[in-house]
Amino acid sequence: MLNIGYIGSLKKQKGFFDIFNFCKTLDKNKFSFNFAGKGDVDKLLLPDNFFYNGILPREKINKFIDSCDVFIFYSECEHFSLAILEVMSRGKITINKNIPVVHEIIKNYENGIIINDMTFLNEIINDIYNDREKYNYILNNAQKTANNFSIKNTTKKTIEIYKSAILQHV
Template sequence: MFINMELKMKIVHWNYFNESDEISGIKRYETELYNHMSGISDVQCQQVQRHNRNIFFDEFEEHDSDIVHATFQNLAPLALIKKPYRFVLTVHDLIPKFYYSIPQKIKHMWYLIEASINKADKIIVDSEYTKQDLISYLNITEDKIHVVPLGVSDAYHPHCKLNSCTRIGLTGDKKRILVNSSNKPWKNVKTLNRIIDRLPEYEFVKIGYGTTIQNENILNLGFVPEIEMPYLYSACDLFLHTSEYEGFGLPVLEAMSCGCPVVSSNGASLPEVVGNGGVLVSSNDVDRYCDVIDTLLSSKNTLKLWVKNGTEQASKFTWDRTAEQTLEVYKKCLNE
């Protein structure tokens, strides 16, 4: 099938999250991709949320879309529906396949998702790591998979540290280490707890869902609105990420973009995102984590170097680039 690019390509983004849902990494991807795709002159793009199935089919028949792009792997079973459009699927990670403590309901749903992924005409992934997972564990052919990294919003840039501390309500003289974690098994909270116990001279600021960490050296902030996140990154001296598995690692990218030096696990896709912009540590090496944190926070010059390295690395990732590379996948899909 050949598409005449003098005509507008008609795209439907079938999103997993609804407008009322709180911001998450997946929802940010859905929102940013749609906003930046809508700014491309030869594309006509519309959104439908997953609960609006009847609305979707009505709109599909009316608008005669060229491509339906399901923006989260849980929507993979849509590929089983026989419709005269090309189907593109984004797979962010294969977490349900590897972590057995995930609720049984999700595991059962995953079997259907797994069986459906290969039915997509094209598959977009956030990282080379996820691409290799799809090839190794789901036997998907390499030519069907396209790596399109995520971006970072322009809102994520450095702010005055003193003003940011005042805005967030952070006080005291201790150096601050920000962690974005939850009690999900791949987030590696066990290692995080051991690091916190070993470094009482620092204040750890924890954000994210799940059980709070009970320790006199930690401030549990829970959910922080996205509008406040650039200020929180700017208020902290270092961002620590101990996760064992990420399909991408958006918080790491956001921290670097805000001038917050990063110490991250080397698990899964994280080396692709961090690059030379932060320090990578083996996921469970508590001694190495502590040594690196002490080294960075004890030297202003070293810290400045990693601020520079991080912002340079983060500048390589933009949502405009994500949209442009996604458009290239659409074109390939329609011209094959």
């Protein structure tokens, strides 16, 4: 069973309803959809393989991420996404809508997957399900990428930039 995850606002702008409707088309015996975030889910009919976790407190987010295999981020517009990095740091594959900011983090099929629309998403999900070697390759690279954005590495790079700027003006 491949557990597809989503964490974030349950809003149209975040692509939640596109993801929700897509996951309803998948084989219930092979895939489940596990999601968390703020939004009105009372009106949604949840199939047997859909699990809503509500709004998670910070201390439960890693456990939620760990319970999923792959995450889909399908926002219409986004600033630099810490959510993508959080998921990658836990060794999970992210499938991301092709918006400009995603390219700052993701190299397609190296450390994540970038899609233009939902057209080939079924094929991609099934490929991840069936090809564990490709899956492991991407998730290992995802963890390495997330490490590049760790507090330690980001602080080091920021200090280097400041030192360089100061030296140029001295």
